[in-house]
Amino acid sequence: MNRPSTTVVAPTLMIVGAxxxxxxxxxxxxLFDTLSPSAVAWLRIAGAAVALVAWARPGAAAWHRSRLLLAGSFGLITxxxxxxxxxALARLPLGTTVALEFLGPVAVAAVGSRTRRDVAALLLAVVGVILIADVHWAGTPGGVLLALTAAACWAGYIVLGKRVARRxxxxxxxxxxxxxAAVLTSPLALGLGPAFADDAPTTRLLVAGLAVGIASTAIPYALDQVVLARVGQxxxxxxxxxxPVTACIVGAVALGQIPRPVEAIGIVAVAxxxxxRSSDDPDPEPAEFGGR
Known part of the structure; x- marks a missing residue:
């Protein structure tokens, strides 16, 4: 049986992170106006690494090989x-990319489904995401392959993230x-060349990269760890x-982009x-945050 705090807190933290x-x-x-997608991704990774190390200040034990192997694998797959x-975003419409990438979490949720209630929740979530994402099946085969790669990595992120949280x-x-991850993917930093061109606002671009790392990675992924420590994968x-529900809400509040009827139905389906699913969670007993 779910604790009331978990039922309320987990979705709330996910929305804050999103x-x-x-x-x-x-x-x-x-950044996309000046740098390649992979260079922006590396800035996001490096910015998150700097912010998280400054925040967590991991001790010597955190750098021991036995711990670093799992942590490094988690960082790399992320x-x-x-x-x-x-x-994938550079080759496919946003909605298509989001829908294809979401196949990763769908696979993890499907494997963990144990009851009809679980299956019903999963189907509602899939329908909701498709309606919200405004999927357009267009783009290149390479883009589809990249989106499916992101989906597989997202599934790995959930599985490895749960193992990290349990520790x-x-x-x-x-x-x-x-x-x-930042060290092993550092060759992608070669794509930062345009940021150092004579007419480029170098400082602004690098500060923006750090901000992306903090906002898009450090904060939401840290909150993911809090949630993963409390619920099953x-x-x-x-x-x-x-x-995607949060994206719709942010668009409505910040940009005045009122959800279309189809998107509104998708939001209701996800909710x-x-x-x-929250009313019946048969996942293995979750580890407490700060526990073993």
Whole structure:
């Protein structure tokens, strides 16, 4: 049986994290005018690494090989997810990319479904995301492959993220993991060349990159660790459907973009999915945040 605090707090933290993520996405628009998608993705990874290390200040134990192996794997698969998603966006419509990437969480939620209620919640979430995303099946085969790669990495992010959360040192491992990811993907930094051109506002671009790392990665992924420590990975995967819902709400509040009737139906479907799944969570007993 779910604790009331978990039922309310988990979706709330997901919405807060999603809001931060979309603020970062708005900042990233500035960078796409000058830098390649993979260069922006690397700035996001490196910016998150700097912010998380400054915040968590991981001790010597966090850098030990036994801990660093899992943390580094988690950081790398998260980096790969971001890079593949940005590259897919350069080749596919946003709605198509979002829908294809969401197949990752759908797979995790499907594997963790145990009851008819679970299946009903999953179907509602899938329908809701498709309606909200405004899917247009257009683009290149390469873009589809990149979006599916991002989907696979998102599934890996959930599974490895749950393992990191269970160790009870999620924020520290998040910090060291992103350091590993930033170092191993550093060849992508070669794409930052345009930022150092004579007519480029170098400082503004690099500060914007750090801001993207904080808003789009450090804050939402840290909140993910808090949620993953409290719920099973299947329920967490379903909660990720709240991301496009949050995007709609942010667009309505900040930009006056009132959701169309189809999008409104999608929002209701996702909300119903979260409510149905939250009322019956058969995932393995979650580890407490700060526990083992």
């Amino acid at each position: 809001t931060s993520m979309y603020v970062g996405a708005a900042i990233a628009v500035v 980096a790969a997810m971001n890079i593949a998603f940005y590259e 009870g040192s999620g924020i520290e491992d998040l910090a060291t993991g992103f350091v590993v 299947a329920r967490f995967a379903l909660l990720l459907a709240l991301l 119903a999915a979260v409510a149905v």
